[in-house]
Amino acid sequence: MKVIGIGDNVVDQYAHIHMRYPGGNALNFSVYATLLGCSSAYLGVFGDDTAAAQVRATLQRLGVDASRCRQVSGENGCASLTIEQGERRFLGSNQGGVSRFTPMDFVLDDPDYLRSFALIHTGSYSYVDAQLPALSRLGVPISYDFSDDFHLPAALALCPWLDFAFFSCAELTPEHSRDILLQAVAAGADCAVATRGAQPALLFDGRRWYEQTPRRVVPVDTLGAGDAFITAFLLGYFKLGSQTTAVAQVSPPSMTPAGTATPDADRIAASLAKAADFAAEICLREGSFGFGERY
Numbered sequence: 001m002k003v004i005g006i007g008d009n010v011v012d013q014y015a016h017i018h019m020r021y022p023g024g025n026a027l028n029f030s031v032y033a034t035l036l037g038c039s040s041a042y043l044g045v046f047g048d049d050t051a052a053a054q055v056r057a058t059l060q061r062l063g064v065d066a067s068r069c070r071q072v073s074g075e076n077g078c079a080s081l082t083i084e085q086g087e088r089r090f091l092g093s094n095q096g097g098v099s100r101f102t103p104m105d106f107v108l109d110d111p112d113y114l115r116s117f118a119l120i121h122t123g124s125y126s127y128v129d130a131q132l133p134a135l136s137r138l139g140v141p142i143s144y145d146f147s148d149d150f151h152l153p154a155a156l157a158l159c160p161w162l163d164f165a166f167f168s169c170a171e172l173t174p175e176h177s178r179d180i181l182l183q184a185v186a187a188g189a190d191c192a193v194a195t196r197g198a199q200p201a202l203l204f205d206g207r208r209w210y211e212q213t214p215r216r217v218v219p220v221d222t223l224g225a226g227d228a229f230i231t232a233f234l235l236g237y238f239k240l241g242s243q244t245t246a247v248a249q250v251s252p253p254s255m256t257p258a259g260t261a262t263p264d265a266d267r268i269a270a271s272l273a274k275a276a277d278f279a280a281e282i283c284l285r286e287g288s289f290g291f292g293e294r295y
Contacts, residue, residue: 001238003119004041005030006107006135007126008096010077011051012223012287013295015091020295021223021287022055024077025123025145028224028288030064032231035289036278041065041117043107044126047076047098058291068113070106074098081223088223096125104128107135114138118238121230124150132161143234145227152180160188166230170197177202178209193233195226203272208265212272215280224288225279232278236271 007026014020022031026044033040042064046052048071055076059066079093104127107114114120115138122128123145128135136142141163146155148168159165165184169177177194181204184192194202203210219225286292 001235001242002039002041002117003030003033003121003235004043004114004117005033005121006043007104007122007128008077008099009042009044009046009055010079010093010096011054013078013080014082014287014292015080016082018294019286019292020051020054021290021292022058023079023224023288024125025147025227026121026126027055027059028227029121029231031059031062031289032224032228032278032282033235034062034064036232036235038235042069044069045099045102045104046071047074048072049074049076051078052076054291054293061291068110070102072098072102074101083221087219088221096127099127102127104131107131111138115140119143119234121145121234123147129158132158136161141238143230145230147226152183156183156187159184162189163191164234165189165192166226167192167194168196168226169194169202170199172196174199174202178204193230195229201229201272201276203268205264205268208268210265210268210272212276215276217280217283219283221286222283224282224285227288228282229275229279233271233275236274237267240267240270 005026009024009027011020012023027042030040030042042059046056046069075094075097077097077099080091082089108131117140119141120135121143124147143164144162145166167180181192181194185204185206191205198214200211200213
């Protein structure tokens, strides 16, 4: 199984210890997929400063294919933050650096390359919203992370192009979170998920509701936990789906009694459990996945 993250990469600068770590939602997805045993690629824009060099070197060390990325003269994406009792607190960013001014049309240059992947993941900081209709026509499932500062009408306008829509709702009530997921699926997303920090995550697939309680750990750093949850859920879902398809091809069809869990329900529940496990594991690492340097 091959997957690709398209969009943002940054260096997260920890002001209190003068260390910086590679990160960014799309890049984290690609790295986490590799850590979970998948073949992955990353497609985005790098600057030409030392921060960009750090990120590119890290991807090479991890075996994430970044050969089709663009490099542009200027400052790489960068965010400044600190950690308070294991929780991240952002202090500011350059809003993606060179990515802000680099058209992302190039990601569509080779449709056959993109069709070679089982899944495309992107998000709200990736500057690829304008390319979503064309990406959706490739026939590859698309996952999108709206993060926690989404404008709901704008998010719903993108849902017709999405298979999976993720929202960070840690500051919202369960009722408000459920309403967002209902609207996202009604707008066109096949499946909508709300991660809610230390509270149970919610998922709605248009038929059933699911909850997943987080694994309790004493966090070293919560940066990347949401991205880890997304990645592990998606990989688990697709891997279990391929296993289910293989079994179905050699087994006679069976009826599912009304009111009982369907095979897809079991697949979703198992994938949510994997997501909670991996998110907890990432909370025990510095940065999104380590590989820090002093600055």
